Amino acid sequence: MNRAVAVMDRVIAAVCVVVFAALVLTVVWQVFTRQVLDAPSTWSEELARYEFVWLGLFAAALVFSERGHIAVDAAVRKLRPGARRVVAALVQVAIIVFALAGLVWGGLRAAAGAWDQQLTALPTQLGVMYLALPVSGLIIAFYAVTHLTAVLQGDETVIGAADVDPAV
Amino acid sequence: MDPGALASLILLVLITIMIVASVPVAVAIGLSAMVAVVALVGVEGAVLVTAQRVFTGINSFPLLAIPFFVLAGVIMNNGGIAARLIDAAKVLVGKAPGSLAQTNVVANALFGSVSGAAVAAAAAVGTVMGPRQEQDGYDRRFSAAVNVASAPAGMLIPPSNTFIVYSLVSGTSIAALFMAGIGPGLLWVLACMAVVALYVRRRSDIARAEKIGAKASLLVLWRAVPSLLMIVIVIGGILSGIFTATESAAIAVVYCLVLGFAYRALAVRALPGILIDSARTTAIVMLLVGVSSALAFVMSFARVPDTISSVMVGLTDSPTVILLIMMVVLLVVGTFMDPTPAILIFTPIFLPIVTEFGVDPVHFGMMIVFNLSLGVITPPVGNVLFVGARIAGLRIEPVAAKLLPFLGALAVGLLIVVFVPQLSLWLPETLGLIEAE
Numbered sequence: 001m002n003r004a005v006a007v008m009d010r011v012i013a014a015v016c017v018v019v020f021a022a023l024v025l026t027v028v029w030q031v032f033t034r035q036v037l038d039a040p041s042t043w044s045e046e047l048a049r050y051e052f053v054w055l056g057l058f059a060a061a062l063v064f065s066e067r068g069h070i071a072v073d074a075a076v077r078k079l080r081p082g083a084r085r086v087v088a089a090l091v092q093v094a095i096i097v098f099a100l101a102g103l104v105w106g107g108l109r110a111a112a113g114a115w116d117q118q119l120t121a122l123p124t125q126l127g128v129m130y131l132a133l134p135v136s137g138l139i140i141a142f143y144a145v146t147h148l149t150a151v152l153q154g155d156e157t158v159i160g161a162a163d164v165d166p167a168v
Numbered sequence: 169m170d171p172g173a174l175a176s177l178i179l180l181v182l183i184t185i186m187i188v189a190s191v192p193v194a195v196a197i198g199l200s201a202m203v204a205v206v207a208l209v210g211v212e213g214a215v216l217v218t219a220q221r222v223f224t225g226i227n228s229f230p231l232l233a234i235p236f237f238v239l240a241g242v243i244m245n246n247g248g249i250a251a252r253l254i255d256a257a258k259v260l261v262g263k264a265p266g267s268l269a270q271t272n273v274v275a276n277a278l279f280g281s282v283s284g285a286a287v288a289a290a291a292a293v294g295t296v297m298g299p300r301q302e303q304d305g306y307d308r309r310f311s312a313a314v315n316v317a318s319a320p321a322g323m324l325i326p327p328s329n330t331f332i333v334y335s336l337v338s339g340t341s342i343a344a345l346f347m348a349g350i351g352p353g354l355l356w357v358l359a360c361m362a363v364v365a366l367y368v369r370r371r372s373d374i375a376r377a378e379k380i381g382a383k384a385s386l387l388v389l390w391r392a393v394p395s396l397l398m399i400v401i402v403i404g405g406i407l408s409g410i411f412t413a414t415e416s417a418a419i420a421v422v423y424c425l426v427l428g429f430a431y432r433a434l435a436v437r438a439l440p441g442i443l444i445d446s447a448r449t450t451a452i453v454m455l456l457v458g459v460s461s462a463l464a465f466v467m468s469f470a471r472v473p474d475t476i477s478s479v480m481v482g483l484t485d486s487p488t489v490i491l492l493i494m495m496v497v498l499l500v501v502g503t504f505m506d507p508t509p510a511i512l513i514f515t516p517i518f519l520p521i522v523t524e525f526g527v528d529p530v531h532f533g534m535m536i537v538f539n540l541s542l543g544v545i546t547p548p549v550g551n552v553l554f555v556g557a558r559i560a561g562l563r564i565e566p567v568a569a570k571l572l573p574f575l576g577a578l579a580v581g582l583l584i585v586v587f588v589p590q591l592s593l594w595l596p597e598t599l600g601l602i603e604a605e
Contacts, residue, residue: 013444016443016444016447017440017443017444017447020235020239020443020446020447021443023232023235024236024239024418024421024422027232027236027414027415027418028418028419028421028422030415030418031411031415031418031419035410045229048229048232049227049228049229049232050227052226052227052231052232052235053223053226053227055235055447055450055451056226056450056451056454056455056458057226057451057454057455058451059447059448059450059451059454060194060451060452060454060455062447062448062451063448063451063452063455064192066448068448068452069192069193069194069195069452069455070192070193070194070452070456070506070508070509071187071190071191071192071193072187072188072190072193072504072505072549073190074504074548074549075188075189075190076188076189076190087189087190088190090189091189091190091191091192094186094191094195094196094199095191095192095195097199098195098198098199098202101202101215101218102198102199102202102215102218102219102222103219103222105215105219106202106214106215106216106217106218106219106220107219107223109212109215109216109219110216110219110220110223113216130219130223132223133219133222133223
């Protein structure tokens with residue numbers, strides 16, 4: 001299980017690096033074509049938005065692996081160890097329910113609904129772009145299941161949450 | 169019970185329980201919004217709406233400014249700008265009483281503006297300034313408090329990611345918010361400097377600053393110019409209409425890369441790590457923005473702002489009292505919740521109420537960000553306070569005790585921001601970014 005997590009982390013991190021670099025190049029290209037070539041690119045904004053969606057959802061999944069999403073744990077910290085473990089397990093269940101219902105099920109329905117809807121500038125359909133939701137949802141659920149198993153096996157290191165707002 | 173009221177009730181109860189139970193705030197928002205939509209349109213419709221709203225919430229070109237500003241900030245942090253900005257701050261402060269503590273305040277403002285992150289400012293500047301102040305006779309608890317209190321100034325001084333988030337939920341212009349933030353940002357700096365000045369007046373044991381020659385001063389300032397030029401490029405680009413905020417942020421990334429390589433502070437093999445760091449930071453904000461779009465859907469469908477508004481108007485018809493109640497609520501929320509989720513949750517509730525009696529949305533943005541910035545330096549949950557105390561090698565309590573006069577001064581500052589709209593609106597109105605009333 002731990003090896004699977006490590007491999008998954010590495011693959012997602014690599015995807016994020018590539019997509020982020022592409023995103024920077026795309027927007028720089030947009031500025032360049034408009035300011036220097038005086039012939040604004042027709043596809044760069046659309047491409048940048050979808051690169052951003054995939055980057056954001058994949059990176060969000062990676063942050064779930066590290067349990068790094070903002071959470072408020074001031075109250076939970078006051079609980080006894082036994083109660084904390086129960087709450088920690090329920091937190092992972094909440095993540096799994098949200099990922100499977102909202103992102104995977106809802107995302108598949110959204111993708112099916114927009115499957116034939118051609119994008120304006122890119123040679124693909126909106127439905128294909130919507131697949132970012134179920135794919136990242138499955139990855140998030142996978143990480144949450146590994147955390148849940150660890151909590152149930154009595155591993156204390158997965159209890160407690162990070163609380164860091166990056167905008168601070 | 170009608171479906172709207174039922175949905176509001178489900179939303180309120182679930183979101184509170186989950187946040188208190190330490191469910192990641194993004195999941196708490198997304199899941200409670202989804203369950204509330206079930207009450208309106210059933211399960212199949214609810215999962216579809218949730219997925220669509222998360223997707224369209226993220227699928228936004230203006231939002232793209234955030235990863236780029238984050239990336240530019242991380243590159244800058246890796247490029248050793250802290251030392252240059254601290255030296256520049258020292259020259260700017262000169263021989264003012266308590267000059268080392270004042271230098272810390274000004275350096276935090278400069279660094280916070282360039283890097284856009286208060287925690288990074290407190291860590292980078294505090295690490296250098298703490299030991300220097302101790303050498304010159306400052307109480308270590310006091311210098312840690314100075315560092316902590318002044319670090320959030322960069323969240324108000326542009327460019328600021330917090331304002332981009334607010335711009336998204338409020339529909340206000342990023343350029344107007346950036347310009348409006350300068351007044352409250354400087355007020356934050358002045359409040360901290362005033363407390364420092366009062367503190368050092370009665371202490372003769374603190375060493376005076378040595379005089380720096382004019383030539384050396386110019387050289388120091390000159391060395392800081394390239395780092396500060398990034399702000400000029402971003403703000404100038406947006407104001408002149410050459411770039412959108414997103415494009416200016418991408419240009420800032422390129423500029424910081426060039427600068428990092430020119431200073432030989434940046435290696436190509438460090439880039440993947442920098443990109444991953446920035447992607448992580450961005451993703452945390454993005455997921456919150458995405459699920460908040462689902463939350464906004466439920467709230468407008470269930471008319472939550474209307475309900476809260478009628479309750480508030482039932483209590484009092486004084487706009488002043490309503491604004492004060494909101495500020496107290498946000499101060500309490502801010503002590504345990506971070507600014508980004510708090511802005512995303514409370515703006516859609518409060519903004520329609522205050523615009524009703526004539527508050528400008530840009531002005532309200534200043535109030536909410538200034539207010540929530542106080543929460544990051546107060547216990548029980550204040551990341552800047554935690555980091556500032558840790559790098560000073562102190563526990564939270566002694567630093568928090570020395571923070572009290574700063575919190576008092578900043579609370580007065582908040583009242584000024586709330587009741588003197590000109591402080592925020594004068595600059596954007598003068599520049600024609602928002603219509604004067």
